[in-house]
Amino acid sequence: MLRIDNVSKRFGGLVALRNITLEIRKGELSGLIGPNGAGKTTLFNVVSGFLRPTEGQIFFDGKDISGLPPHELAMRGLVRTFQGARVFPKLTIRESLRIAGHLPLGRGARRQPVIPDVLHEFGFEKYADEPAGSLPSGVMRELGIAMAISTGASMLLLDEPAAGLSAEEVANLQRVIRRVHAAGVTVWVIEHNLHFLMGLVERAVVVDAGGMIADGLPGEVTRDPRVIEAYLGAEAHAAG
Protein backbone atom coordinates (compact mmCIF):
# COMPACT_ATOMS: atom_id res chain seq x y z
CA MET A 1 0.00 0.00 0.00
CA LEU A 2 2.83 2.38 0.92
CA ARG A 3 6.17 1.83 -0.78
CA ILE A 4 9.21 3.87 0.15
CA ASP A 5 11.86 3.49 -2.48
CA ASN A 6 15.44 4.45 -1.64
CA VAL A 7 14.43 7.68 0.10
CA SER A 8 17.04 10.03 1.52
CA LYS A 9 16.62 13.39 3.17
CA ARG A 10 19.44 15.81 3.78
CA PHE A 11 19.31 19.15 5.59
CA GLY A 12 22.41 20.89 4.31
CA GLY A 13 25.23 18.60 5.36
CA LEU A 14 23.13 16.63 7.84
CA VAL A 15 21.86 13.31 6.57
CA ALA A 16 18.55 12.76 8.33
CA LEU A 17 17.47 9.75 6.27
CA ARG A 18 19.74 7.41 4.32
CA ASN A 19 18.43 5.17 1.52
CA ILE A 20 15.29 3.95 3.24
CA THR A 21 13.45 1.26 1.29
CA LEU A 22 10.45 -0.52 2.70
CA GLU A 23 6.87 -1.41 2.02
CA ILE A 24 3.83 -1.31 4.29
CA ARG A 25 1.19 -3.75 3.10
CA LYS A 26 -2.52 -3.11 3.11
CA GLY A 27 -4.14 -3.90 6.43
CA GLU A 28 -0.91 -4.00 8.40
CA LEU A 29 -0.54 -2.60 11.90
CA SER A 30 3.13 -1.82 12.13
CA GLY A 31 5.47 0.24 14.23
CA LEU A 32 8.42 2.51 13.58
CA ILE A 33 10.89 2.58 16.41
CA GLY A 34 14.30 3.95 17.10
CA PRO A 35 16.13 6.07 19.65
CA ASN A 36 15.64 9.84 19.84
CA GLY A 37 16.95 11.63 16.79
CA ALA A 38 17.03 8.47 14.69
CA GLY A 39 14.91 10.03 11.93
CA LYS A 40 11.50 8.54 12.72
CA THR A 41 9.64 11.82 12.56
CA THR A 42 11.64 12.96 9.53
CA LEU A 43 10.58 9.78 7.74
CA PHE A 44 6.95 10.49 8.64
CA ASN A 45 7.34 14.11 7.54
CA VAL A 46 8.67 13.00 4.18
CA VAL A 47 5.97 10.38 3.69
CA SER A 48 3.15 12.72 4.75
CA GLY A 49 4.15 15.52 2.41
CA PHE A 50 5.43 17.87 5.09
CA LEU A 51 8.95 17.62 3.66
CA ARG A 52 10.11 16.76 0.18
CA PRO A 53 12.54 13.82 -0.09
CA THR A 54 16.01 14.78 -1.33
CA GLU A 55 16.22 11.50 -3.21
CA GLY A 56 13.99 8.53 -3.87
CA GLN A 57 10.31 8.06 -4.43
CA ILE A 58 7.26 7.24 -2.37
CA PHE A 59 4.31 5.32 -3.78
CA PHE A 60 0.86 5.11 -2.24
CA ASP A 61 -1.69 2.74 -3.77
CA GLY A 62 0.71 2.30 -6.65
CA LYS A 63 0.97 6.00 -7.48
CA ASP A 64 4.00 8.22 -7.05
CA ILE A 65 3.21 10.68 -4.26
CA SER A 66 6.71 12.04 -3.62
CA GLY A 67 6.53 15.75 -2.90
CA LEU A 68 2.74 16.05 -3.07
CA PRO A 69 1.27 18.52 -0.56
CA PRO A 70 -0.47 17.12 2.55
CA HIS A 71 -4.01 17.91 1.42
CA GLU A 72 -3.48 15.92 -1.79
CA LEU A 73 -2.30 12.96 0.26
CA ALA A 74 -5.31 13.26 2.57
CA MET A 75 -7.55 13.18 -0.49
CA ARG A 76 -5.87 9.94 -1.53
CA GLY A 77 -6.45 8.51 1.95
CA LEU A 78 -3.05 8.95 3.61
CA VAL A 79 -3.40 10.96 6.82
CA ARG A 80 -1.02 11.57 9.69
CA THR A 81 -1.40 12.76 13.26
CA PHE A 82 1.14 14.87 15.12
CA GLN A 83 3.39 14.30 18.06
CA GLY A 84 1.57 15.25 21.21
CA ALA A 85 -1.98 16.29 20.51
CA ARG A 86 -2.61 18.66 17.65
CA VAL A 87 -6.28 19.57 17.68
CA PHE A 88 -8.22 22.80 17.12
CA PRO A 89 -8.15 23.97 20.75
CA LYS A 90 -10.99 26.48 20.46
CA LEU A 91 -13.38 24.26 18.52
CA THR A 92 -15.56 21.61 20.13
CA ILE A 93 -15.22 17.90 19.37
CA ARG A 94 -18.38 18.04 17.31
CA GLU A 95 -17.12 20.97 15.23
CA SER A 96 -13.68 19.41 14.81
CA LEU A 97 -15.10 16.13 13.55
CA ARG A 98 -17.40 17.96 11.19
CA ILE A 99 -14.44 19.86 9.73
CA ALA A 100 -12.45 16.66 9.44
CA GLY A 101 -15.40 15.17 7.56
CA HIS A 102 -14.76 17.83 4.92
CA LEU A 103 -13.64 15.33 2.27
CA PRO A 104 -16.31 12.60 2.68
CA LEU A 105 -19.05 15.26 2.81
CA GLY A 106 -18.04 16.73 -0.52
CA ARG A 107 -19.69 16.02 -3.81
CA GLY A 108 -16.51 14.48 -5.24
CA ALA A 109 -16.04 12.25 -2.19
CA ARG A 110 -13.91 9.24 -2.97
CA ARG A 111 -14.24 7.38 0.32
CA GLN A 112 -16.37 7.30 3.42
CA PRO A 113 -14.89 6.90 6.91
CA VAL A 114 -14.50 3.26 7.97
CA ILE A 115 -16.25 4.16 11.21
CA PRO A 116 -19.32 6.17 10.26
CA ASP A 117 -20.17 7.56 13.69
CA VAL A 118 -16.82 8.31 15.34
CA LEU A 119 -18.42 10.54 17.96
CA HIS A 120 -20.33 7.57 19.31
CA GLU A 121 -17.72 4.86 18.67
CA PHE A 122 -14.96 6.78 20.45
CA GLY A 123 -17.27 7.58 23.38
CA PHE A 124 -17.01 11.34 22.85
CA GLU A 125 -20.68 12.13 23.52
CA LYS A 126 -20.14 13.45 27.00
CA TYR A 127 -17.48 15.91 25.78
CA ALA A 128 -19.00 16.65 22.38
CA ASP A 129 -19.62 20.35 23.03
CA GLU A 130 -16.47 21.09 25.00
CA PRO A 131 -13.61 22.96 23.35
CA ALA A 132 -10.92 20.47 22.37
CA GLY A 133 -8.26 22.46 24.23
CA SER A 134 -9.93 21.70 27.57
CA LEU A 135 -9.98 17.91 27.16
CA PRO A 136 -7.75 15.49 29.08
CA SER A 137 -4.65 14.74 27.02
CA GLY A 138 -5.64 11.10 26.43
CA VAL A 139 -8.94 12.22 24.90
CA MET A 140 -7.11 14.81 22.81
CA ARG A 141 -4.95 12.07 21.25
CA GLU A 142 -8.05 10.03 20.56
CA LEU A 143 -9.66 13.08 18.99
CA GLY A 144 -6.62 13.48 16.72
CA ILE A 145 -7.12 9.89 15.53
CA ALA A 146 -10.88 10.34 15.26
CA MET A 147 -10.37 13.41 13.06
CA ALA A 148 -7.98 11.49 10.83
CA ILE A 149 -10.53 8.67 10.52
CA SER A 150 -13.28 11.16 9.70
CA THR A 151 -11.40 12.28 6.60
CA GLY A 152 -12.00 8.79 5.21
CA ALA A 153 -8.36 7.80 5.63
CA SER A 154 -7.32 4.36 4.45
CA MET A 155 -3.89 4.64 6.04
CA LEU A 156 -2.94 6.41 9.24
CA LEU A 157 0.50 7.53 10.31
CA LEU A 158 0.48 8.07 14.08
CA ASP A 159 3.38 10.07 15.47
CA GLU A 160 4.12 9.09 19.10
CA PRO A 161 0.48 8.90 20.11
CA ALA A 162 1.23 7.55 23.59
CA ALA A 163 3.91 9.98 24.73
CA GLY A 164 3.15 11.36 28.15
CA LEU A 165 -0.06 9.44 28.76
CA SER A 166 -0.95 7.58 31.96
CA ALA A 167 -1.13 3.77 31.94
CA GLU A 168 -4.89 3.85 31.77
CA GLU A 169 -4.90 6.35 28.92
CA VAL A 170 -2.34 4.24 27.07
CA ALA A 171 -4.60 1.18 27.40
CA ASN A 172 -7.53 3.20 26.03
CA LEU A 173 -5.43 4.46 23.16
CA GLN A 174 -4.29 0.94 22.26
CA ARG A 175 -7.90 -0.13 22.19
CA VAL A 176 -8.76 2.76 19.88
CA ILE A 177 -5.88 1.93 17.53
CA ARG A 178 -6.90 -1.73 17.42
CA ARG A 179 -10.48 -0.73 16.74
CA VAL A 180 -9.43 1.49 13.82
CA HIS A 181 -7.18 -1.24 12.46
CA ALA A 182 -9.95 -3.82 12.75
CA ALA A 183 -12.18 -1.50 10.73
CA GLY A 184 -9.77 -1.86 7.82
CA VAL A 185 -7.33 1.02 8.16
CA THR A 186 -3.64 0.38 7.60
CA VAL A 187 -1.81 1.85 10.60
CA TRP A 188 1.82 2.79 11.04
CA VAL A 189 2.80 4.04 14.49
CA ILE A 190 5.96 5.81 15.55
CA GLU A 191 6.76 5.06 19.12
CA HIS A 192 9.70 5.64 21.36
CA ASN A 193 8.22 3.46 24.07
CA LEU A 194 8.85 -0.18 23.13
CA HIS A 195 6.36 -1.58 25.65
CA PHE A 196 3.52 0.33 24.04
CA LEU A 197 4.34 -1.06 20.62
CA MET A 198 5.23 -4.62 21.53
CA GLY A 199 1.73 -5.38 22.71
CA LEU A 200 0.17 -3.67 19.69
CA VAL A 201 1.92 -4.12 16.37
CA GLU A 202 2.56 -7.14 14.22
CA ARG A 203 5.67 -5.72 12.60
CA ALA A 204 8.34 -3.26 13.67
CA VAL A 205 10.70 -1.20 11.53
CA VAL A 206 13.75 0.08 13.38
CA VAL A 207 15.73 3.13 12.30
CA ASP A 208 18.88 4.55 13.79
CA ALA A 209 21.02 7.47 12.63
CA GLY A 210 18.86 7.87 9.52
CA GLY A 211 19.22 4.30 8.31
CA MET A 212 16.98 1.27 8.63
CA ILE A 213 18.63 -1.33 10.87
CA ALA A 214 15.91 -3.94 11.34
CA ASP A 215 12.47 -4.93 10.08
CA GLY A 216 10.44 -7.87 11.33
CA LEU A 217 8.30 -9.29 14.09
CA PRO A 218 8.47 -7.11 17.19
CA GLY A 219 9.77 -9.99 19.33
CA GLU A 220 12.58 -10.66 16.87
CA VAL A 221 13.77 -7.13 16.24
CA THR A 222 14.13 -6.43 19.95
CA ARG A 223 16.56 -9.35 20.15
CA ASP A 224 18.57 -8.04 17.21
CA PRO A 225 22.01 -7.01 18.54
CA ARG A 226 22.07 -3.83 16.43
CA VAL A 227 18.74 -2.73 17.86
CA ILE A 228 19.88 -3.48 21.40
CA GLU A 229 23.03 -1.50 20.80
CA ALA A 230 21.15 1.45 19.35
CA TYR A 231 18.82 1.56 22.34
CA LEU A 232 21.32 0.74 25.07
CA GLY A 233 23.85 3.06 23.52
CA ALA A 234 21.32 5.83 23.53
CA GLU A 235 20.34 5.08 27.12
CA ALA A 236 23.94 4.87 28.30
CA HIS A 237 24.54 8.18 26.59
CA ALA A 238 21.50 9.72 28.24
CA ALA A 239 22.56 8.36 31.64
CA GLY A 240 26.05 9.80 31.24
Place this chain on the structure above:
Amino acid sequence: MKPIALVARALPYVGWLLLAALIFVPAYGGSRYLVYIGTLIALQAALATSLNLIVGYAGQFAMSHAAFYGFGAYASAILINSAGLTFWWSIPAAMLAAAAIAAIIGYPALRYTGGVYLALITFAFGELARLTAANWQDVTGGPMGMRITYAPEALFGFNFANSRGMYWIAVAMLLVTLAVVFFIQRSRFGRALIAVREDEVLASFLGIDVMRHKMIAYVISSALAAMVGTLYAPMMSFISPELLSVHETISLVGIVILGGAGTLAGPIVGTFVFLGIPELLRIESLYRLVVLGVVIVLVVLLMPQGIVGVANRVLKRWQRPKPAPPPAEAEN
Protein backbone atom coordinates in the same frame (compact mmCIF):
# COMPACT_ATOMS: atom_id res chain seq x y z
CA MET B 1 -37.55 24.10 29.20
CA LYS B 2 -36.51 26.83 31.59
CA PRO B 3 -37.74 30.34 30.76
CA ILE B 4 -34.18 31.60 30.56
CA ALA B 5 -33.37 28.99 27.93
CA LEU B 6 -36.38 30.11 25.90
CA VAL B 7 -35.27 33.71 26.13
CA ALA B 8 -31.74 32.73 25.16
CA ARG B 9 -33.05 30.86 22.15
CA ALA B 10 -35.29 33.73 21.07
CA LEU B 11 -32.79 36.56 21.57
CA PRO B 12 -30.81 36.14 18.33
CA TYR B 13 -34.05 36.20 16.32
CA VAL B 14 -35.17 39.28 18.24
CA GLY B 15 -31.88 40.90 17.26
CA TRP B 16 -32.40 40.20 13.57
CA LEU B 17 -36.02 41.38 13.76
CA LEU B 18 -34.79 44.58 15.38
CA LEU B 19 -32.39 45.08 12.48
CA ALA B 20 -35.22 44.45 10.02
CA ALA B 21 -37.34 47.06 11.82
CA LEU B 22 -34.47 49.55 11.88
CA ILE B 23 -34.05 49.16 8.14
CA PHE B 24 -37.55 50.58 7.58
CA VAL B 25 -37.14 53.61 9.84
CA PRO B 26 -35.25 55.86 7.39
CA ALA B 27 -37.51 54.68 4.58
CA TYR B 28 -40.74 55.96 6.11
CA GLY B 29 -40.17 58.10 9.15
CA GLY B 30 -37.00 59.68 8.07
CA SER B 31 -35.65 63.13 7.74
CA ARG B 32 -32.95 63.65 5.13
CA TYR B 33 -30.36 63.34 7.88
CA LEU B 34 -31.73 59.99 9.04
CA VAL B 35 -31.70 58.65 5.48
CA TYR B 36 -28.11 59.83 5.09
CA ILE B 37 -27.00 58.21 8.36
CA GLY B 38 -28.94 55.04 7.51
CA THR B 39 -27.19 54.77 4.14
CA LEU B 40 -23.82 55.34 5.77
CA ILE B 41 -24.47 52.68 8.41
CA ALA B 42 -25.72 50.18 5.82
CA LEU B 43 -22.65 50.72 3.62
CA GLN B 44 -20.26 50.55 6.54
CA ALA B 45 -21.95 47.41 7.88
CA ALA B 46 -21.82 45.76 4.45
CA LEU B 47 -18.15 46.63 4.18
CA ALA B 48 -17.38 45.29 7.66
CA THR B 49 -19.39 42.14 6.95
CA SER B 50 -17.42 41.45 3.78
CA LEU B 51 -14.12 42.10 5.59
CA ASN B 52 -15.23 39.68 8.30
CA LEU B 53 -15.12 36.89 5.73
CA ILE B 54 -11.37 37.11 5.28
CA VAL B 55 -10.39 38.49 8.71
CA GLY B 56 -12.94 36.84 10.98
CA TYR B 57 -13.60 33.50 9.31
CA ALA B 58 -10.39 32.78 7.42
CA GLY B 59 -8.25 34.60 10.01
CA GLN B 60 -6.16 36.42 7.38
CA PHE B 61 -5.26 40.03 8.04
CA ALA B 62 -5.77 41.57 4.63
CA MET B 63 -5.12 45.31 4.79
CA SER B 64 -6.46 46.04 1.32
CA HIS B 65 -10.17 46.26 2.02
CA ALA B 66 -10.50 50.05 1.74
CA ALA B 67 -8.39 49.90 -1.42
CA PHE B 68 -10.92 47.56 -3.04
CA TYR B 69 -13.77 49.70 -1.72
CA GLY B 70 -12.18 52.79 -3.30
CA PHE B 71 -11.33 50.80 -6.40
CA GLY B 72 -15.00 49.90 -6.76
CA ALA B 73 -15.97 53.58 -6.49
CA TYR B 74 -13.37 54.74 -9.02
CA ALA B 75 -13.81 51.83 -11.43
CA SER B 76 -17.55 52.28 -11.54
CA ALA B 77 -17.26 56.07 -11.95
CA ILE B 78 -14.71 55.75 -14.75
CA LEU B 79 -16.69 53.04 -16.53
CA ILE B 80 -19.85 55.15 -16.37
CA ASN B 81 -18.22 58.42 -17.39
CA SER B 82 -15.84 57.13 -20.03
CA ALA B 83 -17.23 53.84 -21.27
CA GLY B 84 -20.87 54.80 -21.05
CA LEU B 85 -21.96 51.89 -18.87
CA THR B 86 -25.12 52.19 -16.80
CA PHE B 87 -24.71 52.30 -13.02
CA TRP B 88 -26.19 48.83 -12.72
CA TRP B 89 -23.79 47.27 -15.22
CA SER B 90 -20.86 49.01 -13.59
CA ILE B 91 -21.46 47.00 -10.39
CA PRO B 92 -20.65 43.53 -11.80
CA ALA B 93 -17.89 45.03 -13.95
CA ALA B 94 -16.18 46.63 -10.93
CA MET B 95 -16.64 43.44 -8.91
CA LEU B 96 -15.10 41.28 -11.62
CA ALA B 97 -12.14 43.61 -11.99
CA ALA B 98 -11.64 43.65 -8.20
CA ALA B 99 -11.85 39.85 -8.09
CA ALA B 100 -9.18 39.55 -10.78
CA ILE B 101 -6.88 41.97 -8.96
CA ALA B 102 -7.47 40.21 -5.64
CA ALA B 103 -6.51 36.91 -7.27
CA ILE B 104 -3.27 38.42 -8.57
CA ILE B 105 -2.39 40.01 -5.21
CA GLY B 106 -3.56 37.01 -3.23
CA TYR B 107 -1.46 34.46 -5.04
CA PRO B 108 1.90 35.62 -3.68
CA ALA B 109 0.46 37.02 -0.45
CA LEU B 110 -1.48 34.01 0.77
CA ARG B 111 1.01 31.26 -0.01
CA TYR B 112 2.76 31.47 3.32
CA THR B 113 1.46 30.71 6.75
CA GLY B 114 1.57 33.64 9.10
CA GLY B 115 -0.13 36.95 8.68
CA VAL B 116 2.87 39.21 8.28
CA TYR B 117 3.41 38.61 4.57
CA LEU B 118 -0.23 38.99 3.76
CA ALA B 119 -0.58 42.15 5.86
CA LEU B 120 2.52 43.69 4.25
CA ILE B 121 1.71 42.81 0.66
CA THR B 122 -1.92 43.88 0.91
CA PHE B 123 -0.88 47.07 2.71
CA ALA B 124 1.61 47.81 -0.08
CA PHE B 125 -1.06 47.16 -2.69
CA GLY B 126 -3.45 49.49 -0.90
CA GLU B 127 -0.91 52.30 -0.84
CA LEU B 128 -0.09 51.66 -4.48
CA ALA B 129 -3.75 51.92 -5.38
CA ARG B 130 -4.14 55.12 -3.36
CA LEU B 131 -1.09 56.70 -4.99
CA THR B 132 -2.33 55.67 -8.41
CA ALA B 133 -5.66 57.34 -7.72
CA ALA B 134 -3.86 60.45 -6.49
CA ASN B 135 -1.45 60.75 -9.41
CA TRP B 136 -3.19 59.46 -12.50
CA GLN B 137 -4.66 62.92 -13.13
CA ASP B 138 -6.27 62.27 -16.52
CA VAL B 139 -8.32 59.31 -15.36
CA THR B 140 -8.95 59.81 -11.66
CA GLY B 141 -8.82 63.57 -11.30
CA GLY B 142 -5.76 63.29 -9.09
CA PRO B 143 -5.57 64.35 -5.43
CA MET B 144 -8.50 66.77 -5.89
CA GLY B 145 -10.78 63.81 -6.43
CA MET B 146 -13.64 63.34 -8.82
CA ARG B 147 -17.04 65.00 -8.88
CA ILE B 148 -19.81 62.47 -9.48
CA THR B 149 -22.75 63.73 -11.46
CA TYR B 150 -24.53 60.52 -12.34
CA ALA B 151 -27.13 58.71 -10.24
CA PRO B 152 -28.39 55.15 -10.38
CA GLU B 153 -30.93 54.77 -13.18
CA ALA B 154 -34.52 53.81 -12.54
CA LEU B 155 -35.03 50.06 -12.47
CA PHE B 156 -38.32 48.15 -12.70
CA GLY B 157 -40.10 51.46 -12.50
CA PHE B 158 -38.50 52.34 -9.19
CA ASN B 159 -36.63 55.61 -8.91
CA PHE B 160 -33.18 55.11 -7.39
CA ALA B 161 -31.80 58.54 -8.24
CA ASN B 162 -32.73 60.26 -4.96
CA SER B 163 -31.22 59.69 -1.53
CA ARG B 164 -34.03 57.36 -0.45
CA GLY B 165 -33.53 55.22 -3.55
CA MET B 166 -29.84 54.97 -2.85
CA TYR B 167 -30.64 54.05 0.74
CA TRP B 168 -32.49 51.01 -0.59
CA ILE B 169 -29.52 50.06 -2.74
CA ALA B 170 -27.29 50.27 0.34
CA VAL B 171 -29.70 48.05 2.26
CA ALA B 172 -29.78 45.57 -0.62
CA MET B 173 -25.98 45.50 -0.66
CA LEU B 174 -25.91 44.85 3.08
CA LEU B 175 -28.42 42.01 2.67
CA VAL B 176 -26.50 40.47 -0.24
CA THR B 177 -23.26 40.59 1.76
CA LEU B 178 -24.96 39.12 4.83
CA ALA B 179 -26.50 36.36 2.71
CA VAL B 180 -23.12 35.48 1.16
CA VAL B 181 -21.47 35.26 4.58
CA PHE B 182 -24.46 33.41 6.05
CA PHE B 183 -24.34 30.69 3.39
CA ILE B 184 -20.57 30.42 3.51
CA GLN B 185 -20.71 30.06 7.30
CA ARG B 186 -23.15 27.18 6.96
CA SER B 187 -21.24 25.45 4.18
CA ARG B 188 -18.43 22.93 4.02
CA PHE B 189 -16.29 25.72 2.59
CA GLY B 190 -17.00 27.94 5.60
CA ARG B 191 -16.13 25.23 8.11
CA ALA B 192 -12.89 24.59 6.25
CA LEU B 193 -12.11 28.33 6.46
CA ILE B 194 -12.49 28.16 10.23
CA ALA B 195 -10.11 25.20 10.30
CA VAL B 196 -7.62 27.27 8.31
CA ARG B 197 -7.98 30.12 10.80
CA GLU B 198 -7.44 27.82 13.78
CA ASP B 199 -4.46 25.84 12.46
CA GLU B 200 -3.34 25.90 8.83
CA VAL B 201 -1.02 22.92 9.16
CA LEU B 202 -3.57 20.68 10.82
CA ALA B 203 -6.19 21.80 8.27
CA SER B 204 -3.95 20.83 5.37
CA PHE B 205 -3.35 17.39 6.88
CA LEU B 206 -7.09 16.91 7.09
CA GLY B 207 -7.32 17.35 3.33
CA ILE B 208 -8.12 21.07 3.13
CA ASP B 209 -6.40 22.96 0.34
CA VAL B 210 -5.42 25.89 2.55
CA MET B 211 -4.16 28.18 -0.21
CA ARG B 212 -7.26 27.70 -2.33
CA HIS B 213 -9.62 28.36 0.57
CA LYS B 214 -7.81 31.54 1.63
CA MET B 215 -7.73 32.69 -1.97
CA ILE B 216 -11.45 32.20 -2.59
CA ALA B 217 -12.30 33.99 0.66
CA TYR B 218 -10.02 36.91 -0.26
CA VAL B 219 -11.44 37.21 -3.77
CA ILE B 220 -15.07 37.12 -2.59
CA SER B 221 -14.37 39.55 0.24
CA SER B 222 -12.59 42.01 -2.08
CA ALA B 223 -15.25 41.80 -4.80
CA LEU B 224 -17.94 42.57 -2.21
CA ALA B 225 -15.94 45.59 -1.03
CA ALA B 226 -15.84 46.85 -4.62
CA MET B 227 -19.59 46.34 -4.89
CA VAL B 228 -20.18 48.56 -1.85
CA GLY B 229 -17.79 51.13 -3.31
CA THR B 230 -19.84 51.53 -6.47
CA LEU B 231 -22.69 53.07 -4.47
CA TYR B 232 -20.46 55.31 -2.42
CA ALA B 233 -19.62 57.45 -5.45
CA PRO B 234 -23.16 58.62 -6.41
CA MET B 235 -24.19 58.76 -2.76
CA MET B 236 -21.49 61.25 -1.80
CA SER B 237 -21.32 62.87 -5.29
CA PHE B 238 -17.59 63.03 -4.75
CA ILE B 239 -14.73 60.57 -4.42
CA SER B 240 -11.11 61.19 -3.52
CA PRO B 241 -8.00 59.06 -3.06
CA GLU B 242 -8.46 59.28 0.72
CA LEU B 243 -11.15 56.66 0.28
CA LEU B 244 -8.49 54.05 -0.38
CA SER B 245 -6.42 54.97 2.65
CA VAL B 246 -5.24 52.24 4.97
CA HIS B 247 -6.78 54.14 7.93
CA GLU B 248 -10.15 53.12 6.57
CA THR B 249 -9.12 49.48 6.56
CA ILE B 250 -7.82 49.73 10.10
CA SER B 251 -11.11 51.27 11.29
CA LEU B 252 -12.92 48.42 9.58
CA VAL B 253 -10.75 45.82 11.26
CA GLY B 254 -11.51 47.64 14.52
CA ILE B 255 -15.24 47.42 13.82
CA VAL B 256 -15.02 43.70 13.07
CA ILE B 257 -13.03 42.94 16.22
CA LEU B 258 -15.21 45.20 18.35
CA GLY B 259 -18.41 43.51 17.20
CA GLY B 260 -17.02 39.99 17.10
CA ALA B 261 -14.79 38.55 14.38
CA GLY B 262 -16.12 35.37 12.86
CA THR B 263 -19.73 36.00 13.85
CA LEU B 264 -22.52 36.98 11.47
CA ALA B 265 -23.90 39.80 13.63
CA GLY B 266 -20.53 41.08 14.85
CA PRO B 267 -19.74 43.54 12.07
CA ILE B 268 -23.24 45.04 12.26
CA VAL B 269 -23.08 45.49 16.02
CA GLY B 270 -19.55 46.86 15.63
CA THR B 271 -20.75 49.38 13.05
CA PHE B 272 -23.56 50.59 15.29
CA VAL B 273 -21.14 51.04 18.19
CA PHE B 274 -18.48 52.63 16.01
CA LEU B 275 -20.83 55.10 14.34
CA GLY B 276 -23.29 55.29 17.23
CA ILE B 277 -21.02 56.19 20.15
CA PRO B 278 -19.73 59.40 18.52
CA GLU B 279 -23.29 60.35 17.48
CA LEU B 280 -24.58 59.80 21.01
CA LEU B 281 -21.73 61.55 22.73
CA ARG B 282 -21.86 64.52 20.35
CA ILE B 283 -18.37 65.45 21.31
CA GLU B 284 -15.58 67.12 19.42
CA SER B 285 -14.55 64.98 16.50
CA LEU B 286 -10.99 65.03 17.79
CA TYR B 287 -12.02 63.22 20.95
CA ARG B 288 -14.32 60.77 19.19
CA LEU B 289 -11.37 58.82 17.93
CA VAL B 290 -9.87 58.83 21.40
CA VAL B 291 -13.08 57.42 22.90
CA LEU B 292 -13.30 54.79 20.17
CA GLY B 293 -9.66 53.88 20.61
CA VAL B 294 -10.23 53.35 24.32
CA VAL B 295 -13.33 51.24 23.64
CA ILE B 296 -11.46 49.05 21.15
CA VAL B 297 -8.51 48.58 23.51
CA LEU B 298 -10.88 47.60 26.32
CA VAL B 299 -12.75 45.14 24.11
CA VAL B 300 -9.55 43.53 22.85
CA LEU B 301 -8.19 43.21 26.40
CA LEU B 302 -11.34 42.14 28.18
CA MET B 303 -13.30 40.25 25.55
CA PRO B 304 -11.22 39.32 22.53
CA GLN B 305 -14.18 37.53 20.95
CA GLY B 306 -15.94 40.87 20.65
CA ILE B 307 -19.39 41.91 21.77
CA VAL B 308 -21.27 39.28 19.78
CA GLY B 309 -18.71 36.58 20.58
CA VAL B 310 -19.26 37.11 24.31
CA ALA B 311 -23.03 37.37 23.89
CA ASN B 312 -23.07 34.09 21.95
CA ARG B 313 -21.17 32.34 24.71
CA VAL B 314 -23.50 33.61 27.40
CA LEU B 315 -26.56 32.66 25.34
CA LYS B 316 -25.17 29.19 24.74
CA ARG B 317 -24.65 28.71 28.45
CA TRP B 318 -28.25 29.74 29.13
CA GLN B 319 -29.60 27.51 26.38
CA ARG B 320 -28.04 24.39 27.79
CA PRO B 321 -29.82 22.66 30.64
CA LYS B 322 -28.07 23.50 33.87
CA PRO B 323 -25.69 20.80 35.11
CA ALA B 324 -26.57 19.29 38.48
CA PRO B 325 -25.82 21.90 41.15
CA PRO B 326 -22.68 21.23 43.18
CA PRO B 327 -23.28 19.84 46.67
CA ALA B 328 -24.30 22.62 49.03
CA GLU B 329 -21.43 24.24 50.84
CA ALA B 330 -21.54 24.73 54.58
CA GLU B 331 -24.02 27.55 55.23
CA ASN B 332 -22.27 30.58 56.47
